[in-house]
Amino acid sequence: MGRYIVARLIQSIPVLILVSVISFAIMKLVPGDPAILIGGPTATPAELANIRANLGLDQPFHIQMWKFYAGLVQGDLGMSLLLGKPVLEATIERIPVSLSIALYSMVLTLAFGLACGVIAALNRNGWADQGAMIFALLGVSIPNFWLGLMFIVLFSVHLGWLPTGGYVPWQESFIGWLRTATMPAVSLSLLQIGLLARITRSTMLEVLRQDYIRTARAKGLPEFVVIGKHAFKNVMIPVITVIGIIFSVLLSGSLVIESVFSVPGVGSLLGSAILRRDYPMIQGGLLLVAWALLMLNILVDVLYAYFDPRVRYDHGR
16 A cells, blocks of 8 residues: 555656646736736836846746746745745645635535435435435535625624634634634535535445345344444445545635635635736645645545455555
8 A cells, every 4th residue: 555655646746747837827828917016006117127027027938937846846836926925834824724624614514414315315215315305405506605605694794693704723712713614614515515415325225225234134233233334334435535526625615715704724815816916826825735635635545445445456565
């Protein structure tokens, strides 16, 4: 397994290079000049030219790209044009915020998605099945940003239970963190709960028809043992791959949700950088996000092998 992980890490390098090239190319095609944003509307042409020269924006595309990769080898993602600090430092400061929201959303997704799917499968065509599938249908039909706005109107404006936005680190106040993180986390997770519930239900129904489940029941095993020990573990085999995709979606979906709730995470940082043409921040931030998603995919592969002993990787033997 160790060799397999190393091989996957090596295979991720071309992907990261491709992400950086695409981000460079897209930002060059987008209209706008960061020198104008930095210099302001009163800056003279000479001052704007001086800003571009100091930032290296007047150099050809391939020269800027070469300097980026040269710094990347040394662990330097460049300096943010507008924050005035290293991109790596600015991004690392925001990672705990985005990660806490994503993990909170993931816990909600797993708890409610798996529970709804299993309950629906065990009560096929019953009221519990229909109720769970209606909830899942609503989840996949409602955009998370609209749901977030409705949460603000209901729980913040009308009821006054939760703040409209902001973020309190859990180290400072766990209750404060729950109050500020709950609406963003629920807004992100509702769609994924619906998807996970539908997939879990269909997988559980297929597993329950297998011969080893009928054999376990014929032996007189209690139903909770049949479901918990024999059925659920096999349900998790295909679900694990979906869980990895869901967590990736939760991380990437934070861009909009963090803007809606004014959460100071990586998503809002990248959103602000895009609007303000902060090229180094966009390129470095996207590269770090791509690296995180690649590491997540490798983790999913490892978990898949753990839950399914039949899986054998040539590199891991």
